[in-house]
Amino acid sequence: MSIGELLYRxxxxxxxxxxxxxxxxxxxxxxxxxPLPNWAMVGRWFAYLPRGRLHHTNIAETPPVxxxxxxxxxxxxxxxxxxxxxxxxIGGAIWAKAPTWPLPLIVGLVTVGCGWFIxxxxxGAGIAASKKPxxxxxxxxxxAAHTVFGFAMYFVALAIx
Numbered sequence: 149m150s151i152g153e154l155l156y157r158x159x160x161x162x163x164x165x166x167x168x169x170x171x172x173x174x175x176x177x178x179x180x181x182x183p184l185p186n187w188a189m190v191g192r193w194f195a196y197l198p199r200g201r202l203h204h205t206n207i208a209e210t211p212p213v214x215x216x217x218x219x220x221x222x223x224x225x226x227x228x229x230x231x232x233x234x235x236x237x238i239g240g241a242i243w244a245k246a247p248t249w250p251l252p253l254i255v256g257l258v259t260v261g262c263g264w265f266i267x268x269x270x271x272g273a274g275i276a277a278s279k280k281p282x283x284x285x286x287x288x289x290x291x292a293a294h295t296v297f298g299f300a301m302y303f304v305a306l307a308i309x
Contacts (some may be wrong), residue, residue, distance in 0.1 A: 149241040157236055157244055161304045162229030165252075168300035169228065169293055182289065191220025193271050207271040228297070231259050235301055247305035249298075256298020260290050
């Protein structure tokens, strides 16, 4: 697979799967009242990283930064694209030409760990949202959303093979 083809597939699969991930969140919001992610807080967390600050006691109490909502959305899609890149690196040209569902599902589920062990503690929510009163609900929704993301990578990869 050429660099150009890898870049194309990475962007299309990553952006496509992230859009489906977001549509899943919208569906849960409309059908069950599940709150949408607050990408501004994620943007705030990312904006503080170059300042050397990985951990916040409570990200909502950290002073806001300019354009944090835009930063959050960009980071969200950049992370989705990076997970697609990892999937393509592992699967290689063979997987890209004939996608199967186990690899992207495994990548989707493994990436739950990024939220549980990096993002949530960094934002002050504790490991796997352990400091949140609805930690088990958050964990279940994380696993469900990343399962959707994994299958979405598979279906987008199928569509562009």
